Amino acid sequence: MRVNFTVNGRPQEADDVWEGESLLYVLRERLGLPGSKNACEQGECGSCTVRLDGVPVCSCLVAAGQVEGRDVVTVEGLADYARQRSSGTGARGGTSLDEAKGWQAKGADSQTGEGAGLSPVQQAFIDAGAVQCGFCTPGLLVAADEMLERNPNPTDADIREALSGNLCRCTGYEKIMDAVRLAAARQSEGV
Amino acid sequence: MPANGAPTKITQGSQTKGGIGESTLRPDGTLKVTGEFAYSSDMWHEDMLWGQILRSTVAHAEIVSIDTSEALAMPGVYAVMTYDDLPTEVRNYGLEIQDTPVLAHGKVRHHGEPVAIVAADHPETARRAAAKIKVDYKELPVITDEASATAPDAILVHENRDDHHAGHVPHPNIVHRQPIVRGNVAEARGRADVIVTGEYTFGMQDQAFLGPESGLAVPEEDGGVHLYIATQWLHSDLRQMAPVLGLPEEKVRMTLAGVGGAFGGREDLSMQIHACLLALRTGKPVKIVYNRFESFFGHVHRHPAKLHYEHGATRDGKLTHMKCRIVLDGGAYASASPAVVGNAASLSVGPYVVDDVDIEAIALYTNNPPCGAMRGFGAVQACFAYEAQMDKLAKELGLDPVEFRQLNAMEQGTVMPTGQPVDSPAPVAELLRRVKAMPMPPERQWESSEGADVRQLPGGLSNTTHGEGVVRGVGYAVGIKNVGFSEGFDDYSTAKVRMEVVGGEPVATVHTAMAEVGQGGVTVHAQIARTELGVAQVTIHPADTQVGSAGSTSASRQTYVTGGAVRYACELVRERVLEIGRRKFGSYHPAWATAELLLEGGKVVTDGGEVLADLADVLEDEAVEVEEEWRHRPTEPFDLRTGQGNGHVQYSFAAHRAVVEVDTELGLVKVIELACAQDVGKALNPLSVIGQIQGGTTQGLGVAVMEEIVVDPKTAKVKNPSFTDYLIPTILDTPTIPVDVLELADEHAPYGLRGIGEAPTLSSTPAVLAAIRDATGLELNRTPVRPEHLTGT
Incomplete structure (x- = not known):
């Protein structure tokens, strides 16, 4: 399936997503955003915490399909998110898909x-x-x-x-x- | 194409001086808070496949047959491999004894043993394919404890042993036995006014590092393979992997990927060989990432133990003698068991003066999960038992438990039961004094202006009490841990240090194979380079096997040994730089020939502070590079009959005071405060030192009140392989941990430092147990303590 959602203020499109894939997997393996971590993949450790429409969730427990049309903030977007919150503006920048895929330490x-x-x-x-x-x-x-x-x-x-x-x-x-x-x-x- | 996430150099320190003794910040800190730091599970490569391991569903069985045909036929599956597909005759590995099959050969010896491996284009495809492999097991009786291991008709976990311990063990299901006999226990026993005995049980603890076992193996054009891996010791992995892969070591390149904690659990191999085998078989990069369930099967655990102790003391409170027998369950494969036995035996007396001892420690082969290295390494189990004994003795004698310990505390010059004199500070009594002197948390700390804050009470937000039935207890403990690899091991580290001028500024580059697992070794290396070379900027090169071995990130040894190697290499670089300086400028100033010269602030200065030259002018476009090994002083093996020998390099001491509140009706414990005092010799980075002490303390708290891998004694199967059922302390379970750091230099060690990572894990557990005993009056001879142990239900 195809999933369209917003990550760190930027529209993203993930293709060929299996129904069983989690939001965490899509972020890490399909969108090149491995900052959210995979310590337990069973909702016990919080290392994969992201904000889904503002609410902190374990992204390993969210099916990828559930985020269709929704808004996700990950650790990679945290600095931008905080900056925009303090400046009071709504629009957000974030990481482009191409930038994310080519990320290097x-x-x-x-x-x-x-x-x-x-x-x-x-x-x-x-x-x-x-x-x-x-x-x-x-x-x-x-x-x-x-x-x-x-x-x-x-x-x-x-x-x-x-x-x-x-x-x-x-x-x-x-x-x-x-x-x-x-x-x-x-x-x-x-x- | 390079793998995505391959580590790059990190440069730090453009502004601060940042030498040793300062709390400089981690060079990898920014990467870690932005999500950019690439852990082994973050590695990615175009066209990569996913590896999956099929593990045994039973603990002990013959493998009658394996049918992989259905798995191989699945679309998206590139390879399925079993024992029969291994490329060479070397099909076992192991840290000390090569008894662990890469893939099961005709038999499985523990629950979760690897049987087959699969590579597929999606992790779920790989998992489903693995599930389609049909393994026909013929189950065998399970060996689960000492009685079943040494019964006359016991099945041998390993037949035809030919390892170097096989000749001296009393039974083939005993991995190693280390007795220590010193003095005359029978005679000393006669002097005792009181004798106390105890049987203690220590549960199986998991390292529970958060970053799962993972890595990426990339096949290389020369027929070799490049593995990006989270490990504690690259060169030890390499030594075990290359023969199995049928490759010379130079064709197996290893680069340390980001490591999400270790605590001993990455000392053994996990998925390293499996990923490389699949990469070499398919010609494609292969990534393997365990999930948490698999992680519980994918690494060794802390040895569970049964400990029998007898102590005697005179009426005036002096210990007369100690007898103990420590039985460690090593599980199905040897891993680090022999060394754990040596530690448990040689540290079984604790930090006390006892001249007459009779000690025996053994590790069993069983069909339980394999056990090996975990922070504290054999000393943890012993400390739990001897500290319980100290409290029992003090009570029997009517003495204060801290004063009784101080009365018997070892000090510099004390001779260990192994005959080894302690030749550096051993401030055991002082640490106890300090931890006792810390202010106590207020009574009824859970009371607030709006009534009881349930968050501060046992049971927390479950709202099980507002203070009714809640009793406070206080307990103390102190421990002793060895630092570095012991018993004659050639425990060296290598460092390569380069100095050159970049953009007009002198820059040092430090390259080692040290596994940074979170401890902050990279921070300390940069500090050492700044101190020794007088530069502001230090670049930390990624750890890999392109430089010599740095030994293991374990045994509290890295700052001592690899830190020592970095310092030594820096000294050699400094000498070479000064030689260049003398050659170029020696004729301009007599001090070049006569004075003690230092490198400070990017300049060559005399010990009197006179500036002779800028490093930039000395070096110009010349680079100075040195790669050298460095060793601490040698140790000796323990005699196999008497246990005598100068087996250890250095000792490390910590003391704890625990304050707990117990809901005696429900058996719920809340640890209110865990204070620690530790001698660290010299704090190279005080902030990191305190972080280590608090982290180690918390792992000790975990095994006191919650952490245990539960193995079914009938089937030897693990019952709780998840963070749902294996609990580690959360921020709600963990109290404030005030730390008092003492710095008494050890003249034998670089900068006088003392390895610090493990000692706080030892005494934390018995201090909490002592506090719970104090609150409840119960004997509590096992850890972890569960509610039913407190309520008797």
Whole structure:
């Protein structure tokens, strides 16, 4: 089947999709957007979290056909999404299909954040040491960003509740807590 | 055409000094937060096929027949391979003992053993084709524990053993046995005023790294293959793979793809050989990605263990003797079992002074899932048991459990049961003091102005209590872990360091085969290069087999050994740079010949701070490159009868205090706080050090209260291979983890550092258990603790 939907603000068309394919598979293997991760593929770990019409979902549990005509934001579009949210504009840029298919790891400098154009929550994860192996990071970023959108001044208990669907095996979550607190503080200070 | 997602060089540090001791940020951090970092499961290649493994549905059986015809006939299927299709006579692999078949040969020995492999143009086609392979099994009785393994009529899991342990083990179903005998236990026992014994059980823990086993094998024009892989040790994989593929090692190129955690679970091969076999067979790139269900079958686990301990002490609280017997279940294949046995035996006393000991550790061959390396490696199981014993003794003697431990704590100069003196700081008593001195979390921390916040209570949002039946407990534990590969292993690392001028700026490039699995080795390598070479910019070359071995990312060894190799290579580069400088500028200033010279801030300076030259002027268009191996001091094997020998390189110590609250009616536990104090020698990157300690602590928490692979004792089949049924701590299960870092230099190690990754995983578990015992008064001799153990239901 053919599935038409919007990813990170750009219309996308996926062809020859099997009925059994998940949104996660289509993003990763058909659209060249492997940022959403495949840690469990059974809806338990949250590493594949994306926003579907604004709502955080495990993309491994969404059948590709269900996203027809809908709007998806992945970690690859998070920085743009945050930028547009803060500037209050509706239209969004994102990654073109050709760009996505030709993606290659680039050597950006995380010491300075130079040339990366990160969202506040992405920068906070780096600064706080919340990234180790990083496999849980994309899902956590999407979930944390969504929580901060709803609740700009979360308590620790709020953060834990919002991120309880995202497993991390490396950090013991302490630095993730630090990162979200840091992002919230920077957001409220307007930095 | 290169594979999509092939790693590229990462350059860091255009602005900060960023040498050792600073919390510089990860060079791969930006890639990881934008989703651009390519993990092994993200690799992609035009025209690639998908590989799938068919695994045994039974634990122990003869294979009567395999029929692949229906699978082969499916449209989209390119290849189906079984044992009979393997290209050479080398058809087994293994870390130490080559007992593991690449594909089952006439017999399967555990649930989930690979039997056949399929390549197809879509992963679902590959899965369906694998399901169409008909395997006729004739089931055999299962060996599941020591009694069934060593019964007089026991079936041998491996017949005709000829490995180097076969000659000294008491039974062919025992992989390895290590006794340690020192002093005179019978005599020392006579001095004991109290004797306590205990039988302890440690459940099977899974590494549960989040990035599934995966990789991409690309056939090359010279008949070889290029594998992009997530592993802990590229060269160990290569050594095991090449003979099976029938290729010389130079025709098997290995590049480290992004690794989504490891924790020991990637020390053994998983899909490496299978992907390469299918790529070579089909002439097409082949990607294999396990799903989580398969991952539980696709790697070894932490050895479950039965531990019997006896300790004696005098009335004034001094340990007299220790006897223990540790039985580790190695499962169907050896993996790292022999080394785990050596660790369990040699660290079974814990960080205490006991001169008279009688120790035996064994690992069994059974039909249970194979077990091998996991963070803590044999020391974890022992720590759980000896720390429970310490609490029992303290209680028996009416002493404070921390004071009792401090009274018996080892220190620098203490002789281990192996006869090896501890010749660097061993601040065991001090770590206990520090962790005890940390402020306690407030009582009834779940109370808020609006009543009980159920999120802070056992049961959480299930809203099972508002504080009724909730009891607090506090527990302490301390542990000892060895650092580096032990028992005479030639544990070296290689580093290639290059220095040149790019765009007017001196730049260092560090190239090693070290597996970055999340620990932050790449961060530390850049810091070492900056410190040693005085450059701002360091480029980290992707890890591959184009450079010599870096050894394994395990045993808390990478910062020590590959870090040591990077430092050594940098020193040699510096000498060469200074030689060039002397040649060019030596006649202009006498200090070139007389002073101690350093590289700092892109310049050659004297130790007095006088600038002699810019590195850019010294090097001009010349590049200096050095590739060298570096070794820590050698170790010795343990004697097979007495266990004596200087077997370990270095020791690492951590102590924990756990505060728990238990709903005694429902048996639900909430860990409120897990404080840790650890000696790290020298924190090369304090932020990363704390991250390691908190992460290791949390894995110890997991096996205290939730994590266990459940194997049916009747069938030896795994009952919970999913994240639905195998639970790891979520952010709600994990408390705050305050960390107190002590830095007492080890003069034998680079920069005085101490390997840190594993020690916090040891003492975390027994501290939580001790706290639950304190809250409930129950004995609790097994981990993990489940609600029924607390309610008696």
